[in-house]
Amino acid sequence: MSPPLARLTIDLDAVAHNFAALKAEAGSAETAPVVKADGYGLGAIPVARRLTAEGARTFFVARLDEGTALRKALGSSPVIYVFDGCPAGAADRLRAANLRPVLNSLEQIAAYGEGGAALHVDTGMNRLGLSLEDAVALAANPALLSRIGLTLVMSHLACAGQPGHPMNAAQLARFQEVRGLFPNAPASLSSSGGIFFGPDYAFDLVRPGISLYGGGPHDDAHASIRPVVTFEAAILQVRGVKTGETIGYGATHTFEALGEVAVVAAGYADGFLRSSAGRGHAWYRGASRRLLGRLSMDLIALDVTDAGARAGDVVELIGPHCLIDDVAKATGTASYEVLTRLSTRAERVYLGEA
Numbered sequence: 001m002s003p004p005l006a007r008l009t010i011d012l013d014a015v016a017h018n019f020a021a022l023k024a025e026a027g028s029a030e031t032a033p034v035v036k037a038d039g040y041g042l043g044a045i046p047v048a049r050r051l052t053a054e055g056a057r058t059f060f061v062a063r064l065d066e067g068t069a070l071r072k073a074l075g076s077s078p079v080i081y082v083f084d085g086c087p088a089g090a091a092d093r094l095r096a097a098n099l100r101p102v103l104n105s106l107e108q109i110a111a112y113g114e115g116g117a118a119l120h121v122d123t124g125m126n127r128l129g130l131s132l133e134d135a136v137a138l139a140a141n142p143a144l145l146s147r148i149g150l151t152l153v154m155s156h157l158a159c160a161g162q163p164g165h166p167m168n169a170a171q172l173a174r175f176q177e178v179r180g181l182f183p184n185a186p187a188s189l190s191s192s193g194g195i196f197f198g199p200d201y202a203f204d205l206v207r208p209g210i211s212l213y214g215g216g217p218h219d220d221a222h223a224s225i226r227p228v229v230t231f232e233a234a235i236l237q238v239r240g241v242k243t244g245e246t247i248g249y250g251a252t253h254t255f256e257a258l259g260e261v262a263v264v265a266a267g268y269a270d271g272f273l274r275s276s277a278g279r280g281h282a283w284y285r286g287a288s289r290r291l292l293g294r295l296s297m298d299l300i301a302l303d304v305t306d307a308g309a310r311a312g313d314v315v316e317l318i319g320p321h322c323l324i325d326d327v328a329k330a331t332g333t334a335s336y337e338v339l340t341r342l343s344t345r346a347e348r349v350y351l352g353e354a
């Protein structure tokens, strides 16, 4: 059997390590993993199964269908919240799969009826959630409140990736007001970033996503968070290039000296952004090497001058030497997008499956 030309390794032991690190940071608050978008592209079901074995009891997804699939895989015990809430027509399907919506508006509250739900109150992000005025009106209607069966009141930080941003303290103050309106419900404010803002931001439950998957909580590598994903691809061909020659579509890179190029079996169809042209790096034979020219759908060119490169050798494109936060910076995006763009073409290997 020939070895695969490209392999995505997802280290669930590292996910478990990151879960423990986030739990330690969150103190007595419950740590409830966010596994939306198929676990940030890494596989919601294997991730959630392993985290269940690590003691997670509550999960968050974005879409109803994600929740339905997760319920089927995990069985009846964990609590599963759906961030989308209860759009028109969703109430019966939510109840049938024993999913709890995160209700985002008075319309959704009316559409849901009863059965247990979280409430999302906007504290400044202006994305989902009731306005503060609507929350005040709801709090003054105990009959409606008890019909919903409120199990959590939450909000979301707009600047969780930027510890010094004044928006964080402003949202914290507003959320404390919100909590006062619903004193009997557990409260939740923080995603990965906010978990590292100290105990004031922890409340009763935290909702980490990206840092479970190896992204730093503040868009940079963090000492307590381990990389989860490794993407390796094989060198298909090594070629010598002469001064003045160019490489790739658009002939965007011109060699200023003799050199050697490795052509690697990965490309934008695997999820590597074309915008990393001229800025990205890969790791090979103990050193960081430049990506050269535009990457193609299936191929990436790497400067391996004087490295003694050979066809068949393996290059690391994401991993412990090419952290997702650094790959993101080189491409002008965020670690979240690096992960969720990884395609299913490469062979996937899970380490530490529960």
Ligand SMILES: *Cc1c(COP(=O)(O)O)cnc(C)c1O
Binding pocket: 034, 036, 083, 156, 160, 190, 191, 192, 193, 207, 208, 209, 210, 211
């Ligand atoms: C995606 C999301 C999270 C998780 O955020 P991370 O930055 O990935 O930790 C938490 N809460 C809400 C409402 C979200 O949409």
